[in-house]
Amino acid sequence: MDQSVNQEILAKRNQIPGWVFKVFLALAAVGVVAFVVNARGERAEEVWQLFLVNFLFWTGVAQGGLVFSCILRITNARWGRGLLRISEGFASFTVVSLVLLLVLFIGQEFVLPYAHHHYHSPKDIWLNMNFVMARNVIGFSILLVLNYFYLRTSIEQDLNGKERIVRLKKLAPAVILVYALVFSLFAWDFMMSLDPHWFSTLFGPYYFIGSLIAAIGATIILSVPLKRYLGLDDYLSLHHYWDMGKILQGFSLFWVYLMFSQLLTIWYANMPEETGFVIKRVVDEPFRSFAWAILTCCFIFPFVSLLPRTHKIVTPIVVFIATVSFSGLWMDKFLLIIPSLTDELVFSINHFLITLGFLAGFVATFLLFVNRFPVIPFGDPYFDGKSKGGGH
Amino acid sequence: MSQMQQRPLTYARVTEDVVRMVDKPSKKWWALFLPTVALVGLGVTCFFYQVAEGLGVAGYRHPVFWGVYITDFVFWVGIAHSGTLISAILYLFRARFRMSIYRIAEAMTVFAVLTAGLFPIIHLGRPWNFLWLIPYPNSRELWINFKSPLVWDVFAVGTYLTVSSVFFVVGMIPDIAAIRDKVKETPRKIIYSILSFGWKGSNKEWLHYTRAYLYFAALATPLVLSVHSVVSWDFAMGNVPGWHTTIFPPYFVAGAIFSGLAMVITLTIPIRKIFHLEDYITLDNYDGMAKLIILTSCIVGYAYAAEFFMAWYSGSPYEWGQFVYRATGEYALFYWTMVICNCVVPIVLWWEKVRKNIKALFVISILINIGMWFERFNIIVISLSRDFEPGAWGIYKISFVEAGITIGSFAWFFMFFLLFVKTLPAVSIAEMKEILPVPKKGG
Numbered sequence: 114m115d116q117s118v119n120q121e122i123l124a125k126r127n128q129i130p131g132w133v134f135k136v137f138l139a140l141a142a143v144g145v146v147a148f149v150v151n152a153r154g155e156r157a158e159e160v161w162q163l164f165l166v167n168f169l170f171w172t173g174v175a176q177g178g179l180v181f182s183c184i185l186r187i188t189n190a191r192w193g194r195g196l197l198r199i200s201e202g203f204a205s206f207t208v209v210s211l212v213l214l215l216v217l218f219i220g221q222e223f224v225l226p227y228a229h230h231h232y233h234s235p236k237d238i239w240l241n242m243n244f245v246m247a248r249n250v251i252g253f254s255i256l257l258v259l260n261y262f263y264l265r266t267s268i269e270q271d272l273n274g275k276e277r278i279v280r281l282k283k284l285a286p287a288v289i290l291v292y293a294l295v296f297s298l299f300a301w302d303f304m305m306s307l308d309p310h311w312f313s314t315l316f317g318p319y320y321f322i323g324s325l326i327a328a329i330g331a332t333i334i335l336s337v338p339l340k341r342y343l344g345l346d347d348y349l350s351l352h353h354y355w356d357m358g359k360i361l362q363g364f365s366l367f368w369v370y371l372m373f374s375q376l377l378t379i380w381y382a383n384m385p386e387e388t389g390f391v392i393k394r395v396v397d398e399p400f401r402s403f404a405w406a407i408l409t410c411c412f413i414f415p416f417v418s419l420l421p422r423t424h425k426i427v428t429p430i431v432v433f434i435a436t437v438s439f440s441g442l443w444m445d446k447f448l449l450i451i452p453s454l455t456d457e458l459v460f461s462i463n464h465f466l467i468t469l470g471f472l473a474g475f476v477a478t479f480l481l482f483v484n485r486f487p488v489i490p491f492g493d494p495y496f497d498g499k500s501k502g503g504g505h
Numbered sequence: 506m507s508q509m510q511q512r513p514l515t516y517a518r519v520t521e522d523v524v525r526m527v528d529k530p531s532k533k534w535w536a537l538f539l540p541t542v543a544l545v546g547l548g549v550t551c552f553f554y555q556v557a558e559g560l561g562v563a564g565y566r567h568p569v570f571w572g573v574y575i576t577d578f579v580f581w582v583g584i585a586h587s588g589t590l591i592s593a594i595l596y597l598f599r600a601r602f603r604m605s606i607y608r609i610a611e612a613m614t615v616f617a618v619l620t621a622g623l624f625p626i627i628h629l630g631r632p633w634n635f636l637w638l639i640p641y642p643n644s645r646e647l648w649i650n651f652k653s654p655l656v657w658d659v660f661a662v663g664t665y666l667t668v669s670s671v672f673f674v675v676g677m678i679p680d681i682a683a684i685r686d687k688v689k690e691t692p693r694k695i696i697y698s699i700l701s702f703g704w705k706g707s708n709k710e711w712l713h714y715t716r717a718y719l720y721f722a723a724l725a726t727p728l729v730l731s732v733h734s735v736v737s738w739d740f741a742m743g744n745v746p747g748w749h750t751t752i753f754p755p756y757f758v759a760g761a762i763f764s765g766l767a768m769v770i771t772l773t774i775p776i777r778k779i780f781h782l783e784d785y786i787t788l789d790n791y792d793g794m795a796k797l798i799i800l801t802s803c804i805v806g807y808a809y810a811a812e813f814f815m816a817w818y819s820g821s822p823y824e825w826g827q828f829v830y831r832a833t834g835e836y837a838l839f840y841w842t843m844v845i846c847n848c849v850v851p852i853v854l855w856w857e858k859v860r861k862n863i864k865a866l867f868v869i870s871i872l873i874n875i876g877m878w879f880e881r882f883n884i885i886v887i888s889l890s891r892d893f894e895p896g897a898w899g900i901y902k903i904s905f906v907e908a909g910i911t912i913g914s915f916a917w918f919f920m921f922f923l924l925f926v927k928t929l930p931a932v933s934i935a936e937m938k939e940i941l942p943v944p945k946k947g948g
């Protein structure tokens with residue numbers, strides 16, 4: 114690898130000015146304050162519900178980013194090498210997520226109906242609070258350990274100049290397997306079981322694939338300002354966005370496929386223990402409009418608007434489309450969780466502040482990461498160096 | 506063979522080797538071909554016996570009226586999947602390991618769909634009425650029942666057959682033209698001339714051709730998901746314990762790709778040996794396929810576990826009873842064969858040594874095919890033999906007619922395949938040349 118490239122990338126560390134972090138940390142603090150002030154008051158249920166929605170969404174994005182990097186590594190994909198560090202940088206938030214997971218159990222009475230209800234066998238075994246806490250905390254901790262080793266190896270490649278691709282390719286499948294299992298547990302315990310009589314076998318994949326799609330969207334969204342600010346035009350060319358646009362479009366189709374697979378099966382069989390969950394979200398107001406908005410944001414809009422090549426390679430356009438899809442996936446978590454806990458759709462300033470707090474916290478940890486470590490994985494054997502405007 | 510490996514792959518050698526494959530069949534080929542024809546004869550005989558005697562000879566007993574034929578149908582549709590995966594999806598992902606094997610996989614797809622399409626008809630009591638499944642204007646103004654997933658099947662499989670055949674035929678045009686230019690005898694020359702659609706290999710033709718191929722790939726990609734999803738809905742739409750579950754569509758698709766890849770490995774290993782294609786179908790190609798097998802095996806394993814878990818978690822006695830019965834009842838042997846072949850055996854593929862060991866791969870791929878056949882059998886037969894009402898439970902046994910027709914279907918598939926490798930280019934000349942280094946002047 115060209116030494117000048119190494120020097121150039123290494124020089125891009127610590128370039129983000131301190132005020133940027135301060136702004137994001139301040140916004141995150143606002144979110145924390147809005148949450149803490151209300152966590153025991155009249156609006157406790159409302160803020161805890163929003164906490165759960167955001168916890169699941171942002172944890173998914175954070176881990177999904179690392180999984181995307183793992184996928185690129187396993188498949189020897191050269192095309193996305195330049196974006197690999199950015200997407201794996203999201204995983205820096207997973208440390209915060211572990212704390213948030215523990216916080217979640219403090220508010221169990223507000224968000225987890227099974228914490229204060231008793232159910233018949235076998236649900237009394239599976240939904241026993243100690244068991245729920247143990248399996249989720251232990252599972253997520255294992256995932257974090259894997260994350261740590263994967264990220265450390267990945268960064269070592271750049272900083273020590275030693276090729277570690279073999280080790281990375283061994284760690285990557287482990288991360289993906291544990292991700293699928295732990296995030297299925299999250300999906301079952303923190304979304305599906307909120308309506309303890311409802312079940313769907315596809316629910317786990319629906320959550321962990323959705324998180325991966327959100328992470329792909331976030332990679333597009335966050336890489337563009339970074340590229341502008343740090344001057345990464347030589348490394349992130351229009352080909353990267355062209356391919357990322359295609360991936361996002363393909364995955365929007367896959368998302369709707371998973372959604373439809375569940376919906377059609379439940380609708381056709383028309384069994385009351387299954388349809389209740391869907392009717393509340395898809396047929397009855399106030400959530401019906403929400404469901405249509407999600408379908409539009411996650412599938413119809415990105416799928417159609419990403420068809421022309423221009424929309425994939427002009428960065429402001431592709432960022433806009435990715436933002437719509439990203440927001441849609443946030444609303445999707447909202448719709449999966451909230452109707453199980455309440456019949457009304459209320460919006461307040463707290464909703465906004467808490468979500469903003471999570472967003473700011475996520476961006477702040479991400480920026481800390483990319484500021485500290487090389488933003489382009491130049492030490493990776495499949496990294497082709499400066500993009501010459503051609504080739505895959 | 507050792508001589509051939511010493512010669513480096515060049516443009517000229519690729520063409521020569523492929524043209525040699527479609528030469529006059531050897532005795533070995535006849536020794537393989539004639540038994541398959543005989544076994545097809547066995548299948549046909551069994552079928553006519555069944556037509557004459559009625560479906561009773563097919564082992565159908567109350568309450569199981571879907572048996573081996575539907576299992577075979579799902580099995581063969583599944584086999585068809587990896588062809589489109591390899592030729593379309595991996596093409597879009599620019600995965601190079603597909604290039605040497607995609608033609609064989611595509612051919613396999615077309616023949617597997619042809620085989621699968623027979624089974625719904627064999628399964629009918631009055632097979633000559635199969636036309637009633639197709640919507641056509643008629644004097645009695647009768648329409649098919651569009652609400653039935655079985656009718657969705659007709660459309661799904663019909664579309665799949667059409668698209669995969671077109672993809673297959675279009676993909677071969679430049680290669681057939683290359684053979685046309687080499688062969689001398691008149692009748693073959695005429696046939697290859699017709700099939701090559703007057704291809705000259707000009708720049709303009711290549712421009713349109715590559716463009717068209719890209720669009721075909723993009724159109725064929727959703728089909729990989731849709732066809733087997735529709736097949737899965739044949740079951741998931743029904744309120745039978747063990748059938749009605751939301752994970753079925755992606756689970757069936759993953760299972761189909763899983764078994765299809767295994768079949769590609771099963772077929773290419775002997776072909777590679779017989780035609781000395783070691784330089785074309787390399788160990789790295791097998792490595793890539795084996796990795797995809799690991800992935801799909803994990804998805805299938807996840808689905809087994811998720812189904813089992815939900816059956817327990819749901820608290821439904823019917824669902825839970827069904828799954829306990831699968832694992833411990835009369836069919837437990839079939840169930841554990843499935844689990845071991847599909848989830849346990851592929852674990853050895855995590856080692857690169859195994860992924861690049863041809864003998865090991867051959868054995869594993871056959872085990873996977875056995876496992877996947879039993880998966881469909883378990884889903885269909887075990888669920889039907891024990892549904893909600895204990896008074897209606899019953900046991901189903903495979904009859905000799907069903908066994909004969911199943912063996913016949915394998916022979917039918919291999920017969921087409923043997924004809925294919927002797928008449929059409931089984932390795933893509935054009936795409937192989939794409940990955941070879943460009944020849945130097947005078948070199």
